[in-house]
Amino acid sequence: MPDILFKNALVFDGTGSPPSVNDVAIDDGRIQGIGCDLAGTARQIVRADGLALMPGIIDSHTHYDAQITWDPYVRPSPALGVTTAVIGNCGFTIAPCKPEDRETTMRNLTQVEGMSLDVLRQGIVWDFETFPEYLAQLSRKGCVINIAAYVGHSSVRTFVMGSAASRRAATDQETASMQHLVREAMQAGAVGFASSTSPAHNGEGGLPMPSRLAEDREMRALVQAMGECGRGVYMLTKGGHTQISFLESLAADSGRPVMIAALLHNSTNPQVVFKELDAIAAANERGRKLIGQVSCCELTMDFTMLSPYPVEGLASWKPALGLKGDALKKLLASDDFRASVRAELAAPSNFRLFNGEWDKVHVVETASASNASCEQRSIADLARDRQRDPLDVMLDLALAEDLRTVFTALLLNSDEAAVRRMLNHPHSLVSLSDAGAHLTFFNDAGFGLHLLGHWARELGAMPLSEAVRRLTSQPARIFGMRDRGVLHEGKRADLLLFDPGTVGRGPKRRVFDLPGGAPRLTTDGIGVYGVWVNGRMIADRSGLLDSPPLAGELLTAFAA
C-alpha cells in the first residue's frame, strides 16, 4: 500500500508538457505511479480536485549558508513551495574558515548580504573549519528541504590568504593552495564553485569582497580545478567589467556550465541586459553552456542611510563605507561628497543598482513626527515641492533624523515588457531570490509562486506548464540533480500542491524571530495547499508545519 495517494490532481510533470488530471501514488519517498484511478487505497488519501500538483521548486540562488546552522527550517522558503535550495551563491560562504577568520567572515556578510552581526554571532554554530566538515555538519543536523552547496571563492581565498584576501592578487603558490581546497570541496560533494566580481559586493569597512581581487588567471585556475572531477557548475555574480567572452573561455577550458548573475533590467540603460543575453545565446550556439540568472521580481529595497545598500556600489560612495556616527554625518552633509555622487549618477553605466531615478525612491517611515508628512512621498516629488536637488532632500531629511529615516527604492526590473522577454529567453534561468540574505531590505523567497501567479496566470507571459518547467526540471538538469525536478515514476517525491486560480506570494511583512529577536522581512504563500519533501509533508495551507520533519537531503551526488 502506498504512503500517499493524491486523487484527481491536475498534474504538471515539470517537463513543460500540458497538464492532465491524474492520481499520483507516493511510496518510500518516491513517486510510485501516475495514472487515472490508481488502486484506491493508501495510508493517506489527499483529495486534490481542482488543485494542481507539480515538482517542488528549486531555488538556485539562496544565501542560507549561515542561517541553516541555527535554523534547519530555512524560513521562509519551504512554506513558499521550495523543496531544494542551492546555497553559497556569489561565493559568500562560511566554509572553509579558520577560527581566526570567523569574525571577519561575519563582518563581511553583515556588509555584503545585509545580515545582522549580532544575529550571526549568536546564531552560527562554528563546529567546522574545512568545507567537508561544514557539509558534515549540515548532514548531521538535517534540514527540512534538500540542500546543495557551492564552495565559495571569497572563503577559499580568505582561508589561504588571511586578511590579504581583500587587498591583493594571489601568488602562484596561493592559487595552487586554493585549487586544492576547491578540489577537496568538489570531492566532498559541492555542487560547484561560486564567485563574484561585482562592485556592489563590499565587505567590512568597504573593502572589496575577496573574490573581487582575483586576477583572470586565478579565476581560470579555480574553475579548472572545479571541472577536473567532470562535474560542477561555475557560478559568478559579475561586475560590468567582466566580459561574457571571458566567461565563455572559462566554460570552454573547463567543459563546465557557467551560471551568470545578476541579469536585472535597468530602465536607464535598457538594452545592456539584452546584449548580455545575446552574447550568452551566441556562446551556446558555439557549444558552451552559459546560463543567465534573471529575476521575476521587481528589485525593491528598504534602507536607511546607516546601511544604504542601493548606493554602496557607487565609486563616489566609497568614502562613506565604514564610517559611523558623526564622521558619517559630516561626510553626508558635505557639498563635495554630494557633488561627486551627482556626477557619477549623471554618467552612463553598464550596471548600477541605483540610477538616480528619484521618482522611484520613497520615504517609508520618518523618525520624527514633524516629518510625517513626507511618508509615502517620492524624493522627486519632495524635491519639486521644495525646489531643491533630490539628493540634498534625501540626505538632509536623513541627517535631521539621526539617519533613522526608512526609505524604499524600486531599483531594477520594473519594466514588465522587458522582464517578460528575459523570463522567456531560452538561456535564462528564473532565479535570484537571494533568500537568506538582505533580510531587512527585501524578501523574494516567494519568487516561484510569483512566477506561477503573476507572470503565468495574471499576465499570461507564459503557459503555466512552462512556468513550472522553469522552476523545476530546468534547474535540476543544469545542476545534474538527476532524480528531481520532474514528476515521473521512480523520481523523488518533492511536491507542491496548489490552487492555480489563486497561487501567488503575499505582501512583505516584518517579524522579529531571528536570534536575539532581530527583525526580518518575510512573506506568505497564497494558494499553497501542501509541500512534500522526499515524500514527507512539511507545509500545509497554513504554512510550515509546527514541527516539520527534517525530510531534506544534503545533495552531494550530481550527474556530469
Ligand SMILES: [Zn+2]
Ligand atoms: Zn547573491
